[in-house]
Amino acid sequence: PGQRYEAETAPAVCQGTIDANWAGFSGSGFCNGTNAAGAYAQFTVNPSAAGTASLGIRYANGAGSARAANLIVNGSAVATVSFEPTGAWTTWATKTMTVPLTTGGNTIRVDPTTTAGLPNIDHLDLGPTAG
Numbered sequence: 001p002g003q004r005y006e007a008e009t010a011p012a013v014c015q016g017t018i019d020a021n022w023a024g025f026s027g028s029g030f031c032n033g034t035n036a037a038g039a040y041a042q043f044t045v046n047p048s049a050a051g052t053a054s055l056g057i058r059y060a061n062g063a064g065s066a067r068a069a070n071l072i073v074n075g076s077a078v079a080t081v082s083f084e085p086t087g088a089w090t091t092w093a094t095k096t097m098t099v100p101l102t103t104g105g106n107t108i109r110v111d112p113t114t115t116a117g118l119p120n121i122d123h124l125d126l127g128p129t130a131g
């Protein structure tokens with residue numbers, strides 16, 4: 001099953017607005033990041049064990065081109081992510097990746113690298129930790 005963290009729920013941070021105007025999101029809304037480099041969305045996850053975990057970030061990108069971001073875990077950039085177009089702002093997709101986590105609170109930030117900013121971000125699903 002794993003654990004779900006909504007982008008609109010503290011202690012998540014959205015550098016933009018929490019919106020609910022495009023259907024299909026979970027919870028009560030999604031993070032509409034400001035269209036600017038560095039306007040990030042951040043989750044704080046609490047895995048039950050340290051190790052490597054797979055996670056999924058659900059997003060919608062109704063724009064015509066992919067939006068790029070750095071994936072920053074506990075302050076360190078661990079990967080780059082490309083959020084490809086989903087065709088409509090109401091069409092949501094999940095980007096999966098693997099990250100190293102410690103026990104306790106871990107910050108996971110998607111930090112856009114271009115002036116396009118992030119796609120709309122719905123939630124993060126954390127899988128079990130291994131290794």
Ligand code: GCU
Pocket residue numbers: 019022032033035063089117118119120
């Ligand atoms: C539109 C859309 C927003 C989206 C934005 C963007 O304004 O309504 O939900 O965040 O485009 O391009 O990021």
Ligand code: CA
Pocket residue numbers: 016032033034035117118119120
């Ligand atoms: Ca936006």
